[in-house]
Amino acid sequence: MPTGVAIRDARRQLFDAAERVLLRDGPNALTSRAVTIEAGCAKGVLHRHFADFDTFLAELVSDRVTRVADQAAALKDRPGTGTVVDNLAAALTVLFESIAVAVVGLIISRDGLRARLRELTPTGIPILTEAAAMIADYLAAERDLGRIASSTDVDSLAPMLIGAGHLLFADRTGTAPSAAAVRKVVATAIAEI
Incomplete structure (x- = not known):
């Protein structure tokens, strides 16, 4: 230019x-x-x-984390509607069909970026940490409504769902999992609750 x-x-x-x-x-x-x-x-x-490329990448990741916040806001309207399985499957699909899988690969592959992001998110992997909080909040709301068991440990279940979803979508060059495959994983994970 x-x-x-x-x-x-x-x-x-x-x-x-x-x-x-x-x-x-x-x-x-x-x-x-x-x-x-x-x-x-x-x-x-x-x-x-941007001061340097790692600063650019850290701000890129932070910008993409805000998309999870936008998705979390949309998911807050879902408790009590539809089915818990369908709501979770849809949330995981939206999350992992976005840039999230690629950002995780980026964070893992760059030590300087990871170190810089530790200042913002001391534990976990940005995007996945926020996504787990989003799912935990949704599950807590469903628990409060009595749609899942009152004994459900949402803070343990949420990262399990994020991990399972990430594994389903992890091959960014392959075919994305079908909606039925995502729904099956979610249904299996929450069957006991």
Whole structure:
């Protein structure tokens, strides 16, 4: 991009470009050069808005975590409606069909990014930690309504569901699991409650 041409919302443009590279080519292909080429801008644009590439990646992850917060807000309206199995299966599908699986791979593959994210989320893996909290909150609401057993340990069940969902969707290059497969895993996990 020529010097002097204004870019509207450069941060958003760079984040969206990074997401496309990450989803298409994986975490090893995510470089500052790949991002700026994908965004159609000069490499200096990224460095004008972020101190370094790890700062950019940490802010990308934080930005994508806000999507889980948006999903959590939508899930708060679901207790007492539909079935618990269908609500959980839908929530896991929305979560893992998004950028979440690719972001987990990115976090795991970059030590500097992981260290920087530890300042924001001291335990767990960002996105998955927030997703587990979202599921736990939903399950607690269903428990309060009497739709699942009052003895249900939602704080243990939620990460189990997140882990099972992540395993179903983990192969980003393969075929996504069917809705029936996701529903079966959820139904099996919560059968006793």
